[in-house]
Amino acid sequence: MTQPLLIEIATEELPAIPFLNELPNIEKKWAEILEENNLLCEFEFFYTPRRLVFWHREFKVVGDDSIVEMLGAPIAIAFKDGEPTGAALGFAKKCGVDISNISTKQTDKGEVLYFQKEQKGKLSKDLLNDMVNLFIKKLDFGKSMRWGSLSESFIRPIRGLTILLGDELIDGSLFSVTSNKTSFPHRMVSYDKFSFNNAQEYFEGLKNNAIILYPEIRKEIILNQISALEKAHNIKVELDLELLDEVVAITEYPTALLGKFDEEFLELPDEVIINSMKANQRYFGVYRDGKLLNHFIVVSNSFTDDFSEIISGNEKVLRPRLSDAMFFWKNDIKNGLSNERLKSITFVEGLGSLYNKCEREAVIGNYLANTLGLAEKELLAKTIMISKADLTTDMVYEFTELQGLMGYYYATLAKEDERLCIALKEQYLPTGEESEIPSSLFSSIVALSNKIDNLLALFSLGMVPTGSRDPFALRRAAAGIVRICINNKYNLNIYKMIDDLSNNYNNLDSKKVVEFFNDRLFKIFGDINPSVVKAVLASGEGDILKISQKIYALNPIVNSSDFSEFSSTFKRVANIIKDLNLDNRISVNESLFENSEESVLFNQYNRVVSKQYPTYDEELEALFSLKPSLDNFFANVFVNHENEAIKQNRKNLIGLVYIAFKNIADLKEITI
Numbered sequence: 195m196t197q198p199l200l201i202e203i204a205t206e207e208l209p210a211i212p213f214l215n216e217l218p219n220i221e222k223k224w225a226e227i228l229e230e231n232n233l234l235c236e237f238e239f240f241y242t243p244r245r246l247v248f249w250h251r252e253f254k255v256v257g258d259d260s261i262v263e264m265l266g267a268p269i270a271i272a273f274k275d276g277e278p279t280g281a282a283l284g285f286a287k288k289c290g291v292d293i294s295n296i297s298t299k300q301t302d303k304g305e306v307l308y309f310q311k312e313q314k315g316k317l318s319k320d321l322l323n324d325m326v327n328l329f330i331k332k333l334d335f336g337k338s339m340r341w342g343s344l345s346e347s348f349i350r351p352i353r354g355l356t357i358l359l360g361d362e363l364i365d366g367s368l369f370s371v372t373s374n375k376t377s378f379p380h381r382m383v384s385y386d387k388f389s390f391n392n393a394q395e396y397f398e399g400l401k402n403n404a405i406i407l408y409p410e411i412r413k414e415i416i417l418n419q420i421s422a423l424e425k426a427h428n429i430k431v432e433l434d435l436e437l438l439d440e441v442v443a444i445t446e447y448p449t450a451l452l453g454k455f456d457e458e459f460l461e462l463p464d465e466v467i468i469n470s471m472k473a474n475q476r477y478f479g480v481y482r483d484g485k486l487l488n489h490f491i492v493v494s495n496s497f498t499d500d501f502s503e504i505i506s507g508n509e510k511v512l513r514p515r516l517s518d519a520m521f522f523w524k525n526d527i528k529n530g531l532s533n534e535r536l537k538s539i540t541f542v543e544g545l546g547s548l549y550n551k552c553e554r555e556a557v558i559g560n561y562l563a564n565t566l567g568l569a570e571k572e573l574l575a576k577t578i579m580i581s582k583a584d585l586t587t588d589m590v591y592e593f594t595e596l597q598g599l600m601g602y603y604y605a606t607l608a609k610e611d612e613r614l615c616i617a618l619k620e621q622y623l624p625t626g627e628e629s630e631i632p633s634s635l636f637s638s639i640v641a642l643s644n645k646i647d648n649l650l651a652l653f654s655l656g657m658v659p660t661g662s663r664d665p666f667a668l669r670r671a672a673a674g675i676v677r678i679c680i681n682n683k684y685n686l687n688i689y690k691m692i693d694d695l696s697n698n699y700n701n702l703d704s705k706k707v708v709e710f711f712n713d714r715l716f717k718i719f720g721d722i723n724p725s726v727v728k729a730v731l732a733s734g735e736g737d738i739l740k741i742s743q744k745i746y747a748l749n750p751i752v753n754s755s756d757f758s759e760f761s762s763t764f765k766r767v768a769n770i771i772k773d774l775n776l777d778n779r780i781s782v783n784e785s786l787f788e789n790s791e792e793s794v795l796f797n798q799y800n801r802v803v804s805k806q807y808p809t810y811d812e813e814l815e816a817l818f819s820l821k822p823s824l825d826n827f828f829a830n831v832f833v834n835h836e837n838e839a840i841k842q843n844r845k846n847l848i849g850l851v852y853i854a855f856k857n858i859a860d861l862k863e864i865t866i
Contacts, residue, residue, distance in 0.1 A: 204354030257315030266307030323366035379403030
């Protein structure tokens with residue numbers, strides 16, 4: 195039997211960002227509690243700034259029956275001389291049965307006492323209050339608060355609770371608030387609660403009291419209203435999706451409105467205006483023909499027919515924000531970009547100042563310029579030495595997310611070389627998996643220098659990411675280095691580079707950095723068979739671009755239906771030469787051949803390795819064509835010949851084939 199179940203937890207206004215961070219987990223946590231109580235069923239979750247709502251159209255009145263399994267002491271402890279010990283008798287008592295009803299079960303820890311029984315489902319109304327309280331405790335919004343005389347804490351005070359099963363109000367209490375059949379209307383409708391008798395009246399009551407419960411409907415309303423404003427005023431609104439989610443989370447009855455600010459503020463860079471409006475006021479930027487206008491979109495939570503005062507109020511609030519930004523802008527331009535103040539700012543304790551960091555990056559930049567073939571070394575050094583200068587500006591102090599970008603604007607106004615300006619803007623790219631990458635070799639070297647120094651410098655202090663902790667985003671730095679090299683086709687041997695630069699960092703364990711990089715490669719190529727990545731890395735290849743090319747060439751072959759057949763052949767190759775020292779140069783003496791199969795394999799091998807292949811795909815295809823000759827060799831040639839010279843010659847022949855493959859990947863590492 196089922197009944198509809200409505201749960202509303204009413205709160206004071208929830209802060210949007212902490213709530214949205216936890217939002218993906220809310221339904222999962224409620225589902226886990228349902229499952230633990232054998233009450234799992236479909237449900238919907240809705241929210242407004244002042245309420246969390248679970249709606250079950252069909253909720254079980256009685257939980258499902260279940261099988262309870264109980265494990266006791268090991269047999270060696272439970273019985274002595276064939277008689278049950280106190281441990282066994284105590285377990286039987288705990289299970290509520292005689293010792294004769296206790297059986298045993300084999301586990302990882304050996305054979306133990308075992309009992310299972312069927313447990314009848316419990317009345318859901320007897321469980322719901324505890325379930326709601328457990329759910330609230332499971333939520334993690336970061337910070338929480340206490341209110342009144344309560345010792346418990348939550349992100350905001352709880353102001354109401356409803357647990358309604360069918361038409362029956364379930365007794366319950368949450369933070370000393372008892373369950374009842376009332377809810378809060380929109381504040382511009384009334385401060386008094388409205389009453390309801392059942393779920394239908396609840397949903398109708400919200401609608402009649404200017405509460406739009408469904409977040410997707412609120413989002414649709416906002417988008418439709420913005421679209422109407424765009425058509426009416428011939429404008430284009432920048433739809434920041436994260437900001438849209440925030441606005442949905444802070445409104446119960448949204449209305450999109452068009453406001454404006456003084457045109458003089460358009461002197462500021464677009465990003466400054468947008469960030470000021472977004473960060474401080476949650477406004478959307480407005481464009482026409484790709485150009486930012488002195489207008490904005492604000493989404494009001496008011497329930498009224500006259501929005502004129504709301505629009506003017508928001509316009510008044512925005513003006514001092516933009517005035518501050520204008521002051522920062524003009525002051526920064528007057529002071530210019532200077533890296534002298536970086537000398538007094540510590541990068542990380544033990545690694546000197548930000549100025550020292552720029553000096554280390556300049557050394558790396560020079561190394562990369564030599565490696566990748568960049569001629570403009572003087573300009574590169576200048577760029578890197580002022581790359582962090584905008585961190586000392588008023589604008590970046592106020593809007594930290596604009597670092598790099600403000601350096602670009604200030605350098606442009608100072609009429610610096612365009613390559614320098616763009617490199618300042620792109621120095622932190624890529625910032626994520628979907629982020630753009632630097633647009634030129636010059637900018638790439640500036641960005642790579644920053645990331646490489648972060649890795650080497652912090653590793654030299656032992657600040658290695660552990661578990662989920664990565665406060666300096668070193669995993670992202672490593673991934674960024676890989677993406678830049680692959681996407682821009684730079685041949686950078688990362689392992690040689692780490693070794694060459696290691697002398698510039700005290701106590702740097704190069705092997706740990708290499709291991710860290712290898713671990714990141716497994717993550718970066720997460721959609722590839724991990725043993726393929728392992729096999730390519732085992733080849734000793736250090737060039738990031740070549741590593742990726744080898745991986746993408748080998749993976750489809752490994753995934754093909756034919757590979758298992760070749761795998762058995764190659765394992766035989768690996769077994770035969772396992773005692774062969776491949777570090778020494780090995781040679782084959784054709785005069786020691788006794789079988790035609792030896793000559794055929796050797797000739798085909800020479801034909802394959804003598805060619806130059808434009809891609810690893812073609813080289814692998816040629817190498818895998820040796821399989822028939824290898825199979826004929828193994829079928830007709832006895833490697834362990836009684837003549838030691840012939841035996842060694844045959845091993846050397848197989849060793850040459852193995853080495854030819856290992857130049858791309860060590861196939862013995864592959865598992866399918």
